[in-house]
Amino acid sequence: MKKSMPEPSKISPTAKMVAYWRQFSDVPFAQDVARLVRADEVFEDFLKHTSTSSEHTAWFAPMIEARYKSMVQAIRQKNIKQVLELASGVSLRGLAMTMDPEMIYVETDLPGMSEEKIAVVRQIREQQNIPERSNLFFREVNVLERKQMEEAVEPFFESRPIAVIHEGLFQYLSLEEKKIAATHIHLILKRFGGVWMTPDLNTVEDIEQRWQHSDAMKQLTDSIKTVTGRDFRKSAFQSEAHIQEFFEALGFELQAFPQIAPGLKLTSVEKLNLPQETVSSYAAHLKIWSLTVKSNN
Numbered sequence: 109m110k111k112s113m114p115e116p117s118k119i120s121p122t123a124k125m126v127a128y129w130r131q132f133s134d135v136p137f138a139q140d141v142a143r144l145v146r147a148d149e150v151f152e153d154f155l156k157h158t159s160t161s162s163e164h165t166a167w168f169a170p171m172i173e174a175r176y177k178s179m180v181q182a183i184r185q186k187n188i189k190q191v192l193e194l195a196s197g198v199s200l201r202g203l204a205m206t207m208d209p210e211m212i213y214v215e216t217d218l219p220g221m222s223e224e225k226i227a228v229v230r231q232i233r234e235q236q237n238i239p240e241r242s243n244l245f246f247r248e249v250n251v252l253e254r255k256q257m258e259e260a261v262e263p264f265f266e267s268r269p270i271a272v273i274h275e276g277l278f279q280y281l282s283l284e285e286k287k288i289a290a291t292h293i294h295l296i297l298k299r300f301g302g303v304w305m306t307p308d309l310n311t312v313e314d315i316e317q318r319w320q321h322s323d324a325m326k327q328l329t330d331s332i333k334t335v336t337g338r339d340f341r342k343s344a345f346q347s348e349a350h351i352q353e354f355f356e357a358l359g360f361e362l363q364a365f366p367q368i369a370p371g372l373k374l375t376s377v378e379k380l381n382l383p384q385e386t387v388s389s390y391a392a393h394l395k396i397w398s399l400t401v402k403s404n405n
């Protein structure tokens with residue numbers, strides 16, 4: 109019998125670890141969120157399983173900032189005004205992007221995380237006098253559950269395209285789980301039209317390159333494995349050809365773009381006094397994948 113994967117809710121604390129690094133950037137609400145969810149404490153808990161220090165993991169901050177900003181830039185470039193964000197954790201891109209009254213944004217995550225996010229958003233709105241947004245929705249969604257995915261898109265207009273996005277989700281899913289989630293996204297995109305965009309499609313080589321770049325990152329990946337039971341390397345694609353084959357077989361067309369597009373400024377580099385050249389040379393490899401439904405599917 110096939111061994112089942114560990115409970116996905118074990119992955120949820122990683123959202124607060126990401127929030128820890130995002131606080132060193134100018135991403136909207138990042139400092140408020142880090143404070144409210146006590147991201148420093150969660151980060152320290154992950155660090156406890158390693159022999160590294162927070163200083164050695166600092167270069168991860170611009171990577172998290174880059175992926176957040178690259179997704180915002182990608183949505184704007186496509187001029188899509190309906191966004192379904194999967195596994196959004198405690199990132200408040202929905203609150204930031206719904207300043208545009210034409211935008212309809214649905215943020216989703218697993219039940220516990222989603223509940224916590226709603227509470228954080230409420231507190232920030234109260235503290236900063238931000239009125240409730242009728243164009244911002246929160247839904248509890250496990251991406252492996254088709255019904256929950258279908259219900260999440262109810263706020264959207266059927267006549268308009270949507271962007272399905274996520275950052276920091278697919279790394280945690282096994283290949284079998286990636287296939288299930290991709291099938292659900294395919295169904296949704298077929299109905300609305302639009303595009304699926306994510307920085308999350310990693311190859312084994314990407315991961316090994318990251319580990320060569322920083323031993324601290326290898327240690328943190330091991331710590332994530334201990335806490336979540338998920339193994340990034342084991343769940344990664346073998347190569348870019350494997351990525352292409354995998355998603356083409358599921359009825360998608362794929363394209364890859366550099367994450368760091370001209371004009372994208374990473375403020376955490378200066379704030380943390382990181383060597384700009386090292387960050388730039390590493391960041392040059394980072395990609396966003398853009399997937400659309402093949403015309404005959």
Ligand SMILES: C[S@@+](CC[C@H](N)C(=O)[O-])C[C@H]1O[C@@H](n2cnc3c(N)ncnc32)[C@H](O)[C@@H]1O
Nearest residue numbers: 116119120122123126195196197199250251276
């Ligand atoms: C590393 S965090 C990323 C959060 C957010 N995207 C960010 O960048 O801050 C991973 C997120 O995936 C969520 N997650 C894990 N498995 C999931 C699943 N099967 N369905 C939906 N969300 C899931 C977790 O709850 C967690 O919030």
